[in-house]
Amino acid sequence: MPPWTETADWLKTDSGAFLAAGRMPLGTTPWTDQETRARLVAMARWILLAIIGAYGLFAGGILSVSAYRVFLTQAQLAFLAGAVASVAAYSLVLQQGWFGVRGFRYSDHAQILLDLFFITVLIHFSGGPSSWFWPAYLIATMEAAFLLPRPREVWAVGAIGGAMHGLMLAGHYLRLLPPVAMPFTSADLGANPLYLCLIWSWAAILNAAVAFITARLMGVIRWEHRALKAREAQLQQFVDTANDLIVCLTPEGRFLYANPLWVRTLGYGLEDLETTTFFDLIDLDHRARLLKEFGRAMKEARGTTIEADVLARSGTRISVEGNLAPTLKDGRPGMVWCICRDVTARRQAEEQLFRMAHFDGLTGLPNRASLLEKLNGAQEAARRSGRSLAVLFVDLDRFKLINDTLGHAVGDELLRQAAQRMKTAIRESDTVSRIGGDEFIVTLNDVQDPKEASALAGRLLRPLARPFHIGGQEIFVTASVGISLFPEDGEGGEALVKKADSAMYHAKSRGRNNYQFYHPGMDQDAERRLVLSTGLRHALEAGEFRVLYQPKVEVDTGRMTAIEALVRWEHPDLGLLPPSEFIPLAEETGLILPIGEWVLREACSQGARWQAQGLRPMRIGVNLSGYQLQQAGMAATVRRILEETELDPQWLELEITETVVMQNPALAVAVLDEVKALGIHVSIDDFGTGYSSLAQLKRFSVSTLKIDKSFIRDLEHNPTDAAIATAIIAMGACLNLQVVAEGVETEGQLAFLRERQCHGAQGFLFGHAVPAEAIASVLEQEDRESQIVMVT
Missing domain, CATH: 3.30.70.270 (Reverse transcriptase/Diguanylate cyclase domain)
Known part of the structure; x- marks a missing residue:
């Protein structure tokens, strides 16, 4: 049996349970007013019959052993018993609603008239004019006031009761009804018109008074009941249409009521809540805390706030916050109202704002x-x-x-x-x-x-x-x-x-x-970067950049075979700066593009000037930034510079670091193919640091691999570096590529490279980066030495 059916009676009268008075919680069907009244009247009638029966047995027993003996004949007893049985029969029919009697419009009127009739019969057989049971008319009148909604109908019942009593008395007076002898009274009372008039008047006046008073009282009660029902209907409508989630719970957490918004929001039908407790719907992370709050509210009989996640039927979490308010019965919590609101959207917004902020x-x-x-x-x-x-x-x-x-x-x-x-x-x-x-x-x-x-x-x-x-x-x-x-x-x-x-x-x-x-020394570097970043924007316009040249030599002969152009910044305050100090800043600010184009133009112009001086043509290597490589129209820019400086493309070599190439291999292949088509040489700088594979390397149109100096620096003492350098040289030979080692500073390193048949070398062992005039002097000296050798 659902818990709300067990508590229905006290719910109806509890001031805090206004909803249950107008409608049984969670879908149970209440009686109509007519049905309720009919049942109560039938119950009262059974009680009255029981009292009358008990009294009759008691009186009969007393009289049977007294001098008076039983004064009713067998026929009278049989008729009286039949009358009582008839009252019991129609009471049972009306109470159970058999044959659709309860649906008969005048069923209440009929049972009252029947009651009046059988009361009259009872009065007749209990002595007639001298009967003690005439106040039973008052009970029937009160019954009419309880059952019939209009006062005039109650007054009519009172009049009918008085009329029946008067007719019964008149029947005795006229000898139409057989007299029933009563002990303690005179048999001549039925023939005394004065007595009959007085007894009838007193009974009629009392019956009329009761009819008037009870009709008025029931009118007030009905008015108050209608007003209460109206208020309850309004409250019921408010709760049913409220934007809050409202439930009524037993002290154990079982549901007594849930408003439609709660049902819609959580997706649980009324039948689901019959076997579910409030705590079953609370998320496990919040259940223990809510149980503690609920228990404290029950113990202290006071309201408390709640904040929890409720699990909907779909499995989603609904965040709610609100109040728990216990309703007292006999000084103890009888039930608990939970009124809360859905704050899921607000919580999600708060969480989103938190995530955005953190x-x-x-x-x-x-x-x-x-x-x-x-x-x-x-x-x-x-x-x-x-x-x-x-x-x-x-x-x-x-x-x-x-x-x-x-x-x-x-x-x-x-x-x-x-x-x-x-x-x-x-x-x-x-x-x-x-x-x-x-x-x-x-x-x-x-x-x-x-x-x-x-x-x-x-x-x-x-x-x-x-x-x-x-x-x-x-x-x-x-x-x-x-x-x-x-x-x-x-x-x-x-x-x-x-x-x-x-x-x-x-x-x-x-x-x-x-x-x-x-x-700590890096703090000065930070200040230095700020100075460089500020001055870099004006350096190109002020002509503060310089191009120095470092020779590349043939390992076997030591003869210069190519030159690498290296940019320097002649800062007015900090002096001559290497590219490691300002090239990263140039890349961050985007100035690397105009600086790189200036270096390329300057190197090509210098190469053309050397050849115009009659010096031996020398391939000049220019470092290409990743930003330049991936700039749209880069190959067209290089072609234009070659045309403007009148340098043959074969004497230009673009050096690109392996890391830059590997950042976007597909684009690098396309750009290098364009450059290669111009007749320009391409070399991979800092090779060994960019994680390229043979499969990728063969896609690039390159002529030279430059071993990164990090592998050359310790190759005399570090077997790993020596193995890497040896592998790169061998790979270059297999791919028919020139291999140049960077950072050569000792004779031991040179001997290692010569033994492995490395093609070229570059480093301080052969010379630092120097101005163009110094390179011209070296070329002139090598040309003179070459001529002497040829003559001898």
Whole structure:
């Protein structure tokens, strides 16, 4: 049996359960007013019959042993018993509603008339004029006031009762009804008109008074009932149409009522709530707290607020907040009203605002604000544990180039994939944040030794160097990492990030794709970068750039075979600056394009001037930035410069780093094919650092491979570097490519290269970068020596 049927009676009279008075909770069907009254009258009639029967048995028993004996004849007893049985019969019929009697319009009138008739019969057989049962007419009149809605009908019943009593008395007076002898009274009373008139008048007046009074009282009661029903209907309509979720619960949490909005929102039908408790619908994360609040509200008999997630039938979570209000019965909570509102949309908006304020929209990583907040907390934890904290500033190399050439969609996807790779490379206790652009911060907690930060930096660089597959393209990118430590490098999130940023720029100046720890000297470097960034915009117009030339020699003979043009910046305050100090800034600001074009034009013009002086033609190598390589119309720009300077294309060599080529191999192949078609030589610079494969290398139209100096520097002592250099030389020979080793500084290195049959070399062993006049002198000297050799 559902819990609401067990509590229906007290719910109807409880002032807090106004809904249940107008409608049984959760779909149970209430009686109509007519049915309720008919049942109550039938119940009262049964009680009255029981009382009369009990009294009759009692009186009969007393009289049977008295001197009076039983005064009714057998026929009279039989008739009286039949009358009682008739009353019981029609009471049962009316109570059970058999044969559709309850649907008969005048059923209430009929049962009252029957009651009056059988009351008259009872009075007749209990002594007639001397009967003690004439007040039963008053009961029938009150019954009429209870059943019949209109006062005049009640008054009519009172009049009919008086008339029946009068007719019965008249029947006795006229001897139409057989007299029934009663003990204690005179048999002549029925023949005394004065007595009959007085007894009838008294009974009629009392019956009329009762009819008037009870009709008035029932009228007031009905009016108050209608007013209560109207208020309840209004409240019912309010609750049913309210924008709040409203339920009524037992102290055990079972449902007594749920408004339509609750049912619609959660998707549970009325039948589902019969076997479900309120707590079953609460999300597990909030259930224990809500049970505690509910129990406290029951114990203290006072309201409380709630805030929880409710599970809908579909499985979605509905966030609600509101109040629990217990209703007291006999001083104890009898039921609980829960009135709450759906705040799911607001919570989602709050969560979205929180994520927007604390997380990066592209990668989903914590943003700068969240990073600084966590950094401050991590510093406190490190201070308590006595351990260190490392901040790694990760910047993707040449990311702007990818964005500008392949589009922002590709760049965004690259950032997402890079973020995912970094997340998989770190420990669970560490955090990756994106603070803008291609800049990421990795917070390494609980560091015992700086070597842990070094190891993490290595774990970050390796996966980032692997190719990214985006939109059918294979893209290569590297990263530069700067590391600052707490407390060694200071305190405060902003300070640690700034120092890691300085270290990151130092890593870029060291050739990118490496990591550097912060040291105080880098602060001066940061100020220096600011000065350089400001002055770089005016340097080209002011003619502050210079081109120096470094020879490339043949390993076997030591004879100069080519020249590399190297740009320098003659800063008015800082002196002559190498390209590592300003080329990264030029790439960031976009000034690399006009600077690169100026260097190319200057080198081609110088080559043409040397040939015009009668010097031996010498191929001049010019470094090509990744921004220049991926600039639209780059090959056309090179052709125009060659035409303007009148330099034969065969004496120009464009040097492109392997890293730049591998960032977008497909585009590199197309551009290099165009350049090669002009008759220009192409070399891959810094070979061995860009993760290219033989399959990719054979696609490029290149003539020369330049072994990166990092493999030459220690090849005399490092077997790994020696093996890499040997493999590159052998690979070049197999692919019919010239191989030039960079950074040769010792005779031992030269001997190693000569033994492996490397074609060319370049480095301080053969000469530093010098002005064009010095190169002309070397060429003139070599030409004279060549002529002497030929003569001898």
